[in-house]
Amino acid sequence: MKLTLLVDVVGAGLMTGGIYALVALGLNLQYGLMRVLNVAHGEFLMVGAYLTYSLHTAWGVNPLLTLLVTGPAAFGAGLVLHRLLYARLVAASDSREALESRSLLLSFGLLFVLQNAALLLWSADLKGYSYLSTPFRVLGTVFPANRVVAACVALGLSVGFYLVLQRSLMGKAVRALMQEPEGAQLVGIDVNRLHGLCFGIGIAMSAVTGSLVSMLFELTPFIGLPYTVTALVVVILGGLGNVMGSLLGGLLLGLVETASVYLVASDVRIIASYAVLSLILILKPSGLFGR
């Protein structure tokens, strides 16, 4: 009985955490590289979720296959947004500080635009569909199969991205740019191109997470901001610009939240994540794994 509960909490926590890790990784990629804090990050998750919902309900496309649509579409949108908005902002800002606060405002503008466009397109009603909700038994506890699949895909993509970052030449350039922006430019790394690329990848990660989330929960146009907050908590927990930190931080936050829901009550969850965010900001702004 005790063991079952433990497996239950840890399993559910890791599944939630896998989802968190992927959104957070996307956000961290944007911040770590460009010093752009994109608070509209969760809105791309919301749009990805609605795209999957629409594709699945209108044409019966398998939700997992829609990842092949939402990912590239969001990547393209990210490239365009970078070119239209952020590249200009980087060029026009004379200090890193000015860039940080102006890009923050910019992304709040994006948040309003995306959320209200979604409200106009899909209305504020709850939307959802059922996919793979068959039971899946592990060690005496039961999880819905869709959660297991979603978590595996999310974790697979996160770990895969981490490996690409560690092994490939592009990954090396990205890491160089995160550690030493000016030095990286000196050795001939095309900053502007990498910024655009990573902004696109970051947004694609968010949208793909959205496709996965749409298999699990009902959607409203308001689901984006809570995910942004969660991603922020994870990124700040793991350290801004620290990719491995985001992965571990995501899993950790998933575990903590699931445990607090089991032990206390479900409405404490959102209070807990804001409280963790405030505390970490005050006590250790460089993150748990920061130097």
Place this chain on the structure above:
Amino acid sequence: MIPQVVTPYYRSLALAILADVTLTVAWAFFSGPTRYLSLATGAFFGAGAYVTAVAGKGLAWPLPVVAAAVVGAVMALVVGALALRLRGPYFAVFTFGLAELTKHTLIWYETSVTGTVGRLILAPPAPLVLYYTVLVLTVLAVATSVLLRRSRWGYALVAIGADEERAATLSIDTTRVKVGAFALSAAFMAAVGAAMAPRWTYLDPQVFNPLVSFQAVIMALVGGASTVVGPIVGAVFLGLASEILLLRFRYVYMLALGLTLIVVVLALPSGLVGLAQRPPQAARGRPSGRPPEAAS
């Protein structure tokens, strides 16, 4: 300005715009010169509204507003002492998170401890009384803004916005200057919240609305946050737009607000007022010097 002769609709429109002007001017006290982007306006506004809801029964009219100002200032002193060590987006995120944390804690407290979702405001003051209360607050806020800019305190705030470390080296007590200005602006925000609360008769934690925080920022930036007139121009302009559009075309209005913010950040770093003041030949290209715009 002569509320007796106009219809209740225009009086309530004027009231809403005066409240917007006061909030935006108060936001600009602190965030205008220092470039610290505060997203806590909604938290102070909401706290002020709750002061009226909780203590309004026992106090004669202007007293809840005064009490709210004190509560807002004390809140800001505590928050400011903690948060003003944070720079750039950390500060903005912290203030935003704080407002949401207050809201969700209050929701949790009201449902699980007091067993209610909202509070009724019984025996609200007459609409004219409310109107004059807010008008007085607006006048006070604008006067404070003018006086502050000419004072040593105001110069110290501008110095912090330009280069905080240099300001500290020039023996400015940056913490005191910042926290003081933050508290002053919070006092006005809470007072406006307290004065506007009776309009709703029924109050729930949704009054801690992040939209209030964003509107203050956008209004100030649209007008030009580093001037006295800028926040007023921005608040009247967008306040009118919001009152006319928000109820009928809510989503379109919010979408337009987002687009406005994007355009202002990209194209108008010193706001409408800055556009008017810029010499004509410089209006097309980028200004050569560093414009003294705020929170940009």
